Amino acid sequence: MKCPYCGNTETKVVDKRETAEFEATRRRRECLKCEKRFTTYERVEHIDIVVIKKDGRKEPFDKEKIRKGVLRACEKRPVTLEQIDIIVSRIESDLRKLKTTEIKSEKIGEKVINALKKLDKVAYIRFASVYRSFKDVKDFEKEIKEIKK
Numbered sequence: 001m002k003c004p005y006c007g008n009t010e011t012k013v014v015d016k017r018e019t020a021e022f023e024a025t026r027r028r029r030e031c032l033k034c035e036k037r038f039t040t041y042e043r044v045e046h047i048d049i050v051v052i053k054k055d056g057r058k059e060p061f062d063k064e065k066i067r068k069g070v071l072r073a074c075e076k077r078p079v080t081l082e083q084i085d086i087i088v089s090r091i092e093s094d095l096r097k098l099k100t101t102e103i104k105s106e107k108i109g110e111k112v113i114n115a116l117k118k119l120d121k122v123a124y125i126r127f128a129s130v131y132r133s134f135k136d137v138k139d140f141e142k143e144i145k146e147i148k149k
Ligand SMILES: [Zn+2]
Pocket: 003, 004, 005, 006, 007, 008, 031, 032, 033, 034, 035, 036
């Protein structure tokens, strides 16, 4: 990392922080020669993910779509926007870690369902029933019974 002031290549990191949504790491650096400070951002290069829908059509991955779905499921639930953003960001980063760039929409739905299951049972049921991803009807009934208790 070159110092933008004097061009010296020896710098030290004085502060490191993950920025919102875990997309970039912000580092405060200090030049070892002129001692001036500057900021760098380390960003993951975005790979374009293609979503394969149930009918076989393909569309570009849209994080906002997931966010909207989660928001809808969490309506009037004790869930914060921050928690929702964390879930969506984690799902996105999980998807980017996969070897393939073409992902079935069901797989994304499953990830959302699993995340909501840990967060809020009602939101989980709402989302899962919309996506009809319950593998087993009995599972669904069991979950509903648990909520009614
Ligand atoms: Zn310098």
